[in-house]
Amino acid sequence: MNVFDAMILALRQVWAQKLKSFFTLLGVIVGVMFLISVIAVVEGMNRYVEEDFASSIFGINTITIERVRSRRGGREDARTRRQRSRNPWVKTADAEVLREKVPDIWYMAYNVDRFMPEVRSGENKRKNVRLIGVTDQYLALQGWDVVEGRGLTRIDETRAIRVAVIGDAIAKKLYPDNSPLGQDIRLGPFRYRVVGVLERQGGLIGNIRDASVVIPWGAYQADFSRRRDVVDQIQIRFRTSEAMVAGQGATEEILRARHRLRPGEENDFSIETASEVLDAWNAVKNVLLAAGPGLVAVALVVGGIVIMNIMLMSVLERTREIGVRKALGARRIDITRQFLAESATLSSVGAGLGMAIGIVLAKLVDVATPLPASVPVWSIVLGVTLGMFVGLVFGVYPAIRASRLDPIVALRYE
Amino acid sequence: MMMPPDNAVILTQELKKDYELGAETVHALRGIDMQINKNEFVAIMGPSGSGKSTLLNLIGCLDTPTSGQYWLGGQEVSQLDDNELARIRNRQIGFVFQTFNLLPRTTALHNVELPLIYAGVPARERHERATEALDAVGLADRVTHHPSELSGGERQRVAMARALVNQPSLLLADEPTGNLDSATSEEIMEILVRLHERGETILLVTHERHIAAYSNRLITLKDGRIETDEHHTIGVPIA
Ligand SMILES: Nc1ncnc2c1ncn2[C@@H]1O[C@H](COP(=O)(O)OP(=O)(O)OP(=O)(O)O)[C@@H](O)[C@H]1O
Ligand SMILES: [Mg+2]
Numbered sequence: 234m235n236v237f238d239a240m241i242l243a244l245r246q247v248w249a250q251k252l253k254s255f256f257t258l259l260g261v262i263v264g265v266m267f268l269i270s271v272i273a274v275v276e277g278m279n280r281y282v283e284e285d286f287a288s289s290i291f292g293i294n295t296i297t298i299e300r301v302r303s304r305r306g307g308r309e310d311a312r313t314r315r316q317r318s319r320n321p322w323v324k325t326a327d328a329e330v331l332r333e334k335v336p337d338i339w340y341m342a343y344n345v346d347r348f349m350p351e352v353r354s355g356e357n358k359r360k361n362v363r364l365i366g367v368t369d370q371y372l373a374l375q376g377w378d379v380v381e382g383r384g385l386t387r388i389d390e391t392r393a394i395r396v397a398v399i400g401d402a403i404a405k406k407l408y409p410d411n412s413p414l415g416q417d418i419r420l421g422p423f424r425y426r427v428v429g430v431l432e433r434q435g436g437l438i439g440n441i442r443d444a445s446v447v448i449p450w451g452a453y454q455a456d457f458s459r460r461r462d463v464v465d466q467i468q469i470r471f472r473t474s475e476a477m478v479a480g481q482g483a484t485e486e487i488l489r490a491r492h493r494l495r496p497g498e499e500n501d502f503s504i505e506t507a508s509e510v511l512d513a514w515n516a517v518k519n520v521l522l523a524a525g526p527g528l529v530a531v532a533l534v535v536g537g538i539v540i541m542n543i544m545l546m547s548v549l550e551r552t553r554e555i556g557v558r559k560a561l562g563a564r565r566i567d568i569t570r571q572f573l574a575e576s577a578t579l580s581s582v583g584a585g586l587g588m589a590i591g592i593v594l595a596k597l598v599d600v601a602t603p604l605p606a607s608v609p610v611w612s613i614v615l616g617v618t619l620g621m622f623v624g625l626v627f628g629v630y631p632a633i634r635a636s637r638l639d640p641i642v643a644l645r646y647e
Numbered sequence: 648m649m650m651p652p653d654n655a656v657i658l659t660q661e662l663k664k665d666y667e668l669g670a671e672t673v674h675a676l677r678g679i680d681m682q683i684n685k686n687e688f689v690a691i692m693g694p695s696g697s698g699k700s701t702l703l704n705l706i707g708c709l710d711t712p713t714s715g716q717y718w719l720g721g722q723e724v725s726q727l728d729d730n731e732l733a734r735i736r737n738r739q740i741g742f743v744f745q746t747f748n749l750l751p752r753t754t755a756l757h758n759v760e761l762p763l764i765y766a767g768v769p770a771r772e773r774h775e776r777a778t779e780a781l782d783a784v785g786l787a788d789r790v791t792h793h794p795s796e797l798s799g800g801e802r803q804r805v806a807m808a809r810a811l812v813n814q815p816s817l818l819l820a821d822e823p824t825g826n827l828d829s830a831t832s833e834e835i836m837e838i839l840v841r842l843h844e845r846g847e848t849i850l851l852v853t854h855e856r857h858i859a860a861y862s863n864r865l866i867t868l869k870d871g872r873i874e875t876d877e878h879h880t881i882g883v884p885i886a
Contacts, residue, residue: 238764245752557748560709561809562737562765564730640709644748 239574246547246575247582257543258583260536261623264529265587265616266594271525272612273595275518277605294339294477295374297505298323298331298467298484320501321492325462330491331469335483340470342371344450347457352403352446353419359406363445364420366453372398372431374468377442382414382429389449396452397425401433402443420446423456477506533619536583537627544576544631555635556643565636572635576628577621584620588613651718656817656848657683657706662715664701664871675701677871678715683850688843688881690859691852693868699852700821702868706850707740707819708732720816737765741810743820747802749794755781755805756790762813780808784838800831807838818842821852836861840881856885 247254255262300323328343346365351358365371372384379398389396397418404413404427413427425448434442454461469484471477481504488502548555555568592613595606651658664676676698683689691699704710705717708724711732717725724735736742749758759777768776781790784804794802803823810818820839824832840861843849853859863881867874879885 242752553748554750557750558761558765559733560707560736560742560748561762562733562813564733564765566730567765641704644709644744 236570236574239571240578242571243575243578244582247579254579254582255586257539258536258579258586260532260534260539261580261583261620262536262587262590264532264536264623265584265620266591267532267587268525268529268616268619269588269591269608269612270594270598270606271521271529272615273591273606273608274598275521275525276609276612277595277599277607278514278518280605280607294472294474295468295470295506296477296481296484298469298488299465299503299505301501301503317501322460322463323465323467323488323502325464327488327491328464328467331467331484331487334487335469335480337471337476337480338469339472339476340370340374341468342368342374343464343467344368344371345453345458345463345465347459349420349446352399352407354407354413354416357407357409359403359444361444362403363441364453364457365445365447366450366457367447368450371468372447374470378432379429380432381412382427384429385447385449390451392451394449394452395423395425395456396428396449398429398431398447399427400431400443400445403446404430418446420448421456425452481506529619533623536580537623540576540580540624541627541631543579544572544628545634547575548572548631548635551635552638552643552646555638556640556646559638559640560644568636568638569632572632573625573628576631577624580624580627581617581621583624584617587620588616591616651682651721653721654684655682655718656685656687656720657681657850658716658718659706660716662702662705662717663713664698664705664710665713674871676705676712679871679873681866681873681876683848685848686843686846687864688839688849688862689851689864689866690862691850691866691868692854692856692859693874697868698871699868701871703819703821703850703852706817707742708735709742733765737762738813739816741813741815741818743803743806743810743818743823745822745825747794747799747806747826749802749805749809751794754791754793755786755797755808758794758805759809759812762809766813776812777808780812781805783811784808798831799827800834803827803831803835804838807835811842816848818847818849820849822854823851824853824855824858832858860885 301317301320325343328341332338332341344365344367346363349362349364351360352362353359367385369385369387369390372379381404382398384398385396388394397420399407399413399418407413407418408416413430416427417424418427419425425446431442431445431447469480471480484504485500489500492501494501555563558568558571592608595608599606659679659681662676662679663674666673666675679702691702693699701710705712706719708719708727712725715725716723719735720739722735724732727735742748749755750761756774756777759780760773763773763776778787778790781787784807786801786804786808789797789801789805794805797805803826807823810820818839823839824835827835836858839849839851843863849862851858851862859865860882862879864876864878865885866876
C-alpha cells in the first residue's frame with residue numbers, strides 16, 4: 234500500500250464527513266491553534282520590547298543617568314535621606330564631559346522638566362502639563378515621532394528661540410478646529426511658537442507624552458530654570474550592547490572622578506539601563522512559555538486519544554476490507570502503514586486547520602488589541618509537525634491492531 | 648519426507664485442521680491427501696460444513712493447517728511465516744469469493760490494482776495491467792464505476808479480473824456463482840472455462856452440479872475427508 238494512496242483515502246474520508254471530522258480533530262486543532270497564537274504573541278511582544286517599547290521609553294542599549302535624590306515618602310531612613318539631599322546635582326558640564334569622553338556614543342541627550350499648572354492659547358487652556366527642556370536628540374532618543382510640523386533642532390537650542398513641540402492632547406485642547414502650527418502658546422508669561430505636534434501615544438501611560446510641551450534646552454534655561462545648569466536626566470544610546478556595557482563603565486568612572494568619590498563610597502548618581510524593563514517582560518514571557526506547552530500538550534494528548542478512538546472504530550468498520558487486502562497479499566507492514574498514514578493525514582488536516590485559525594487569531598490580536606503579534610515561520614512548522622506527530626503516535630495502536638487481524642476472521646466479519 | 652512430482656501444483660499429505668470452540672474441538676479437516684496438477688480444473692462439492700471452504704483457505708495460504716504437509720508448486724508452505732504467506736497469496740494465488748469482496752469506496756480499476764500495489768508494481772504499469780484485466784472480462788467501459796454501481800455479475804467479473812491481474816499459478820473460487828442468477832453464473836463459468844483453456848489451474852467450490860460439470864475433475868468431501876475423486880469430461884452432466 235502506497236502511503237500516498239492512504240493519504241488520499243484519509244482526505245476523502247475527512248471530506249465525506251466534514252462535521253464529524255471537525256469534532257474528531259478538535260483537540261489537535263485547539264492544540265496547534267493555541268501553540269501558534271501564543272508563540273505569535275510572545276514573538277510580537279519580544280519584538281515590540283526590543284524595537285519599539287524599549288527604544289522609546291528606556292531604550293535598548295541606552296543608559297540613563299540621574300542624581301540619586303531622596304524621595305518624598307521613600308523608605309530610606311533619616312540618615313540616608315540627609316545624605317542623599319547633599320548629593321551633588323548632575324550638571325550640564327557633567328553631560329558635556331560625558332559627551333566628549335564616553336566612547337562610541339550613538340545618540341545623546343539631556344533634559345530637565347517641571348510641572349506647569351496650565352498652558353493657554355487665546356481662550357483655550359489645558360491644565361496639568363509637563364514642560365520639558367531638551368537638547369536636540371531628545372525626541373529621537375525617546376522615539377517620539379512628530380506627526381505635524383518638525384522637531385527641535387540644534388539651532389533652536391543654541392539660539393534659545395522660543396519654539397515648542399506639543400503633545401497630542403494639548404494640541405486637541407488648544408486648537409480643536411485648526412492646526413496648531415505657527416500658533417503661539419502661553420507658558421506663564423512667555424509666548425512660544427508651536428513648530429510640531431507629537432504622535433498620539435494613547436493608552437494608560439499616554440498622558441505623559443500627550444500632555445507634554447517640549448522646548449529647547451536654552452529657552453528653558455532662560456525662562457524656567459530654577460537651578461541653573463542642573464540636568465534631570467542624561468540619556469546615551471550605543472549601537473551595541475557591548476558598547477553600552479563599556480560606556481556604562483566609562484560613565485561611572487568619569488562621574489565618580491568629577492564628584493570626587495573615594496573608593497568604597499557609594500555613587501551619588503544612578504545609571505539605569507533598559508535591562509530592568511526587559512527583565513520584567515522576560516518574567517511575563519517565561520510564565521507564558523512555561524504554561525503554554527502544558528496547555529498545548531494537554532490539548533494534543535486529548536486530540537490524540539480521540540483520533541485513536543476514531544481509528545479503532547475505523548479499523549473495526551473496515552475489518553472486512555483488511556481481510557480482503559490481506560487475501561490479496563498485503564503484509565502486516567502494509568496494513569500498519571496504511572492506517573498510520575491515515576491517522577497522520579487526519580491529524581495533519583487538524584493541524585492545518587489549527588494553524589489557519591491560530592494565524593487568524595494572531596492577526597486579530599494584532600489588529601484589535603494593543604498587543605503586537607507576529608507569526609514566525611518556525612512556529613508553523615512546529616505546529617504542523619507536532620500535529621502530524623500526534624496522529625502518528627496515537628495511530629500506532631489501531632494500526633497494529635489492524636495489521637494483526639487474522640485474514641480468515643476478517644473476511645468472515647459482518 | 649516425500650517430494651512432490653514436478654507437474655503437481657498442489658500436493659497435500661494428511662492435512663488436518665481443528666478449530667477450538669471453547670472446550671470443544673471441531674475437526675473441520677480430518678486428513679486430506681490430494682494432488683492437483685497443472686491446468687486441472689477441479690470442482691469440490693460436499694454438504695454444508697464438510698470442510699470445503701476450510702480446505703480452500705488452507706490451499707490459498709489464508710490459513711495454516713493444524714497438522715500435515717502442503718506443497719504449493721514444490722514449496723512446503725505449512726511452515727512459512729506471515730510475510731512469506733502474504734507474498735504467496737499475492738504472487739501465486741488468485742481468490743474469487745462468493746460475496747465478491749470488492750472494496751466499496753473505490754473504483755473497479757482501483758480494486759483490480761490492489762494486488763499489483765502489494766506486488767510493488769509502479770503506478771503507470773499497474774494502471775495499464777488493471778485496465779487490460781478488466782478488458783479481458785468485458786468490463787472495459789466500467790473502470791471508473793464503484794462496486795455499488797455494478798450488477799452482481801459485473802462485480803464478480805471485477806473480482807475475477809482482480810484475481811487474475813497478477814498472473815497467479817492457481818485460481819481459487821469459493822462458490823463464485825452462489826450469489827448470482829443462472830444466466831450470470833453461465834457468464835462467469837464461461838470465463839473460467841476460457842482461463843482453463845489458456846492453461847490456468849482452477850479450484851472451484853460449488854453446491855451446484857451443473858456448475859461442477861464445467862470442470863474436468865470432481866472431488867467430494869464429507870466430514871472433513873475426501874469421499875470421491877473422479878476425472879470426467881468437461882460439459883458432461885454429473886449424476
Ligand atoms: N473459524 C471457525 N471456528 C470454528 N469452527 C469453524 C470455523 N470455520 C469453520 N468451522 C467449522 O468447520 C467445519 C467446516 O467448515 P467449512 O466452512 O469449511 O464448511 P463448508 O464445507 O465450506 O460449508 P458451506 O458449504 O456451508 O460453506 C464446520 O463445521 C464449521 O462449523
Ligand atoms: Mg464454505
